[in-house]
Amino acid sequence: MTVRDVKEILGAQVISGEEFLNREAHTGCGSxxxxxxxxxxxxxxxxxxxxxxxxxxxxxxxxxxxxxxxxRGKRPDEAMIExxxxxxxxxxxTGHRMFTACGLLYQNGLRGGTSN
Amino acid sequence: MNQTITLTYTISGDxxxxxxxxxxxxxxxxxxxxxxxxxxRKVAISMYEGEINMVIHAHGGEITVFISSTEIIIRLKDExxxxxxxxxxxxxxxxxxxxNVRALGFGAGMGLPNMKxxxxxMNIDTIxxxxxxxxxxxxx
Numbered sequence: 001m002t003v004r005d006v007k008e009i010l011g012a013q014v015i016s017g018e019e020f021l022n023r024e025a026h027t028g029c030g031s032x033x034x035x036x037x038x039x040x041x042x043x044x045x046x047x048x049x050x051x052x053x054x055x056x057x058x059x060x061x062x063x064x065x066x067x068x069x070x071x072r073g074k075r076p077d078e079a080m081i082e083x084x085x086x087x088x089x090x091x092x093x094t095g096h097r098m099f100t101a102c103g104l105l106y107q108n109g110l111r112g113g114t115s116n
Numbered sequence: 117m118n119q120t121i122t123l124t125y126t127i128s129g130d131x132x133x134x135x136x137x138x139x140x141x142x143x144x145x146x147x148x149x150x151x152x153x154x155x156x157r158k159v160a161i162s163m164y165e166g167e168i169n170m171v172i173h174a175h176g177g178e179i180t181v182f183i184s185s186t187e188i189i190i191r192l193k194d195e196x197x198x199x200x201x202x203x204x205x206x207x208x209x210x211x212x213x214x215x216n217v218r219a220l221g222f223g224a225g226m227g228l229p230n231m232k233x234x235x236x237x238m239n240i241d242t243i244x245x246x247x248x249x250x251x252x253x254x255x256x
Contacts, residue, residue: 035224038161039208039233051221055168058136059221062143062160079133087140 001025001110003067003090006046009108010094010101012069016081017090025066027113030102034059041065042113048101054080061087071098121183127167129176132220138179139164142190146183151256158254159188162234165227166192166250172217173197174248187236188254198244206232 004021007014014021029041030048037047037059047065049056052074060068061083067090070076076084076091084091094101106112123145125138143160163179170177174196182189199205205212206228213223228250232238235252242248 032221033224034221035226035230038165039224039226039230049221053220054133055136055221058140058164061140062136062157062164064157 001046001105001108003046003092005108006067006069006105006110007092009104010069010092010096012092012094015076015091015093016085017067017088020067020088020090023066023090025110028102028105028110029112030071030098032098037063045113046105046110048098048105050074050098052076052080054083056080057083057087057089057091060084060089065089067092069094069101071096071101119184123181123183125179125181127170127176127179129171129174132171132217135168135171136164139167142181146188149183155188155254155256158234158236159190162231162238162252162254163190163192165231165234166190166252168222169227169250170194170196172213172222177247184256186256188256190252190254191249192251193247193249195247198246198248199240199242200244202240202242 003023025046026044027042028046031037032051041063045065048069050072057080069092073095146156174194177194180191208229209225211223211225217223236255237253239251
C-alpha cells in the first residue's frame with residue numbers, strides 16, 4: 001500500500017509531503033502513546049494518531065515512519081509541518097476516528113506486523 | 117574511520133518540545149557517515165528515549181556520543197533526583213512520569229526497557245539526590 005492509497009482509503013487531506021505519495025507502507029500502527037510507538041513499531045509503518053504535538057513528528061523521525069495520519073480531524077501546527085518537511089515525513093489528516101481509520105486500512109490489506 | 121568522533125549536547129530541561137533535537141542530529145550525522153541503517157535505528161531510538169527521560173525526570177543534562185569504527189557509545193548524564201529502584205524502573209509499564217507528560221504521549225513506562233531493547237549494552241549509575249548516568253553501547 002502506498003501513501004497515496006492511504007490518502008484515498010481514508011479520504012485524507014495531505015498537509016505536507018505531497019511529493020512522497022508513492023512511498024510504500026508495509027505495516028500500520030495506531031496509538032496516541034509515543035512511548036508505545038517507540039517500543040513496537042516496525043519498518044515502513046504508517047503511524048495513525050490522535051496526538052498532535054511536535055514529539056509525534058520527532059518519534060516518527062526516529063522510527064523512519066512512512067507517513068503520519070492525524071485522526072479525528074486533528075491538525076498539525078506550523079512547527080510540526082516545518083519539522084515534517086525538513087525530515088521528509090508526509091502529514092495526512094482524516095476526520096475518521098482512530099478505530100475506523102485503522103479498520104479501513106486493515107480492510108484494504110494493511111497489517112499491524114507480528115507482535116513481539 | 118580510525119579515530120573516535122566525539123559529539124556533546126547540552127539538553128535543556130525546560131522545553132519539552134525541543135527534546136529529541138540531539139538524537140535527531142546524531143541520526144543525521146550517522147546517516148552522512150554511511151552507517152548501517154539498523155545501527156542508526158537502534159541509536160536513534162535508544163538515545164531519543166534517554167533524551168526524553170532527561171527532560172521529564174532530571175531537568176535536562178548532558179549527552180556525549182562517541183563514534184568509532186566498531187561501536188557507538190552514548191553517555192547520558194544528568195544531575196536529577198536519581199532512580200530510587202532501578203530494577204523497578206526497568207520493568208515495562210512502570211512509570212513515575214507526571215500527568216502533563218502523559219498528555220504529551222510519553223510516560224508509558226517503556227523508556228528504560230526500550231533503551232535496553234535497542235542497545236547492545238546498557239549500564240545505569242545512579243545516586244539519589246545527585247544524578248544518573250546511563251551509558252548505552254551499540255555495535256557497528
